[in-house]
């Protein structure tokens with residue numbers, strides 16, 4: 001696949017994350033207004049789809065697609081309308097388009113735009129589908145012999161998170177208080193988390209509802225698109241609370257997502273296979289085609305790169321995670337968000353969390369901001385990701401958050 005040229009000149013650069021091939025879905029709040037509007041990114045501009053639709057420029061079967069400030073409405077219409085809408089937008093913004101003059105007035109500079117959540121997150125589930133991460137964390141928490149739980153090679157393990165704590169990139173994160181008990185503590189104590197961490201993940205956004213078990217192929221068809229996702233994690237709270245029901249308050253402070261939903265259609269040229277299976281999967285999870293993506297990912301701490309990995313390091317695809325989620329009859333809804341689990345690679349420099357990078361604090365990282373085992377107050381952590389085609393890239397926009405100090409003890413009299 002090569003670059004699709006646009007009359008928006010900045011979209012034709014090999015450096016822009018947002019060429020015409022991408023057209024990711026976002027939302028912004030115009031200056032002096034309160035309500036968000038749906039938009040797409042093109043080069044260094046956003047295209048106000050809400051306004052263009054209101055003026056009749058992007059009409060698809062007279063459907064109201066961009067009216068609500070989030071993209072759940074488009075998702076509900078299903079894959080045929082997703083494709084028709086994308087085709088229409090591509091035609092409007094392509095080089096030589098007859099609509100150029102009419103469309104130019106809907107462009108606004110991205111740099112100064114105030115972005116807003118592109119989706120109303122219905123529910124949030126977080127998986128644990130990265131083998132290197134699960135092995136590293138398992139080794140630290142339970143020892144090398146018990147690193148991978150016995151179920152891990154047979155099912156994508158997950159837990160039900162909270163949609164209410166999913167935030168847009170750029171929102172500051174407050175260090176949480178919690179109940180902590182280290183291995184040398186005689187009793188649990190109440191304190192701000194001292195081992196606050198990131199998790200480099202990608203989120204899949206479910207674009208079609210289901211009611212009952214669905215196949216891996218149907219699950220893939222139901223996925224609308226992908227975002228970068230940082231599942232902020234308090235490791236000291238997690239270590240004390242996680243058995244037997246899994247993480248709870250350790251993961252409930254915040255989960256940040258990047259501002260643009262990159263569609264499955266834009267990622268199509270970058271599909272790749274899941275890894276060879278050590279244990280044959282049961283029929284409901286079996287691989288039916290390449291459903292991972294080759295997307296280089298990285299983490300920066302105060303602007304300095306501390307890890308590089310790739311989405312294709314996952315053991316289970318988002319389609320397998322979604323299919324597995326439904327086998328009990330669990331209904332899925334438009335806007336459901338599935339976190340992939342932390343995506344680490346085989347080497348130290350490929351680890352997607354500080355817990356792994358510093359090996360639980362035993363091997364602190366040397367950074368330009370000083371030694372780090374976990375996040376310090378004021379640190380800014382960012383996730384970056386883009387798939388690379390022939391002379392263009394499909395970027396996500398960064399997923400950024402700065403850690404603010406804990407508040408004073410909320411229970412001190």
Ligand code: CA
Pocket residue numbers: 126127199201231339341342
């Ligand atoms: Ca996670």
